[in-house]
Amino acid sequence: MPELPEVEIRRQYLETSSLHQPINYIEVEDKKLLTTDYATLLDKLTGRQFNSTQRIGKNLFVLTDDPNVIVHMHFGMTGDLEYYHASLERPRFARIVFEFANGFNLGFLCPRKFERIGLIDNVETFLQRKKIGPDGLAISLVDLTERIRRKKAFIKPILLDQSVVAGLGNWIVDEVLFQALIHPEQRGDTLTDSQMLHLHDAIYLVLQTAIRHEATYRDFPANFLIHVREWDDSPYDDVEAHKFCPRCSTRIERSVVGGRTTFFCPTEQIL
Structure with a gap:
């Protein structure tokens, strides 16, 4: 999509x-x-x-x-x-x-x-x-913090909610949380000021990176989680070799959060 x-x-x-x-x-x-x-x-x-x-x-x-x-x-x-x-x-x-x-x-x-x-x-x-919220590239840290902290749900479905912030899809939210070092099942109302800052920065980083590379996933930086996903244009012959965290080499876990397939690093994204 x-x-x-x-x-x-x-x-x-x-x-x-x-x-x-x-x-x-x-x-x-x-x-x-x-x-x-x-x-x-x-x-x-x-x-x-x-x-x-x-x-x-x-x-x-x-x-x-x-x-x-x-x-x-x-x-x-x-x-x-x-x-x-x-x-x-x-x-x-x-x-x-x-x-x-x-x-x-x-x-x-x-x-x-x-x-x-x-x-x-x-x-x-x-x-x-x-009920479409502020755009992902335009939302301020203050607005994002206010919108997230009023929610007691897991952070992943919160970010997928277009009334909270508009434009974040499934793989984008996984990438944002990976870059921000936030577990997808952490509750929105428990995020600290430091986590909110990292989250806001990660949203901008991921969206701008995707736009710059014209959404060609194979061209994304090597430290992006997206490479563990099995895309049709994957540049890797041995997909299994790229199922590990590019930062700490822990095997990436796959689960279902909020009804959506979710990838995260269990070592760096601690609940």
Whole structure:
């Protein structure tokens, strides 16, 4: 599932390819992918142009030259974007296509049809209605501390709760807790000031690292926990040899916390 880093990469892609180009038409192959009626989508966006973008967690907002018309994109499980010239073959899975006046198109790729596009008129109202908290890259230490310490649950499901902090998925939370030396089953209301500082720093470190490497996991630093996971693009022939902590060489443990598969170092992440 696209996490915050992947959605940020898509935001940057849209910004560099698709702004300030009048929209001539929007072709939609499957109307079920829309959260706004198709006729309304056409009426509101034809002749408009994308002016800027904003990302909160895993949600991408595209602002137009009408301040009351904002496109909301959610990339579901495998959504993506592709900007291409209209003379070229339509990309596979481009089930929604924005056709621009300059002869280029922006395809919204929906391989598994879990993706969604629709219109909203105010970002803050949308976030409040959906109970989406501050973005993982923008949340302050003070705000993060307040939001976590009011919870008596395990820290891992707290961080996965999008109303607490937006954009942290399963592998990201495991990595954040590993970098911060915090056990995934420590209760949120027991974290010390020092742990909160390390946690806040780790969130920024992990997200920025993922964005910098364009979410290509094999390129992440060697001291990242992510290398113990069996990704399709793993650079290791002997996966078993990389099931150990890159800092202390203890075998990484695998468990289930909050219903999610969890990896942690039992020596460094002490409960």
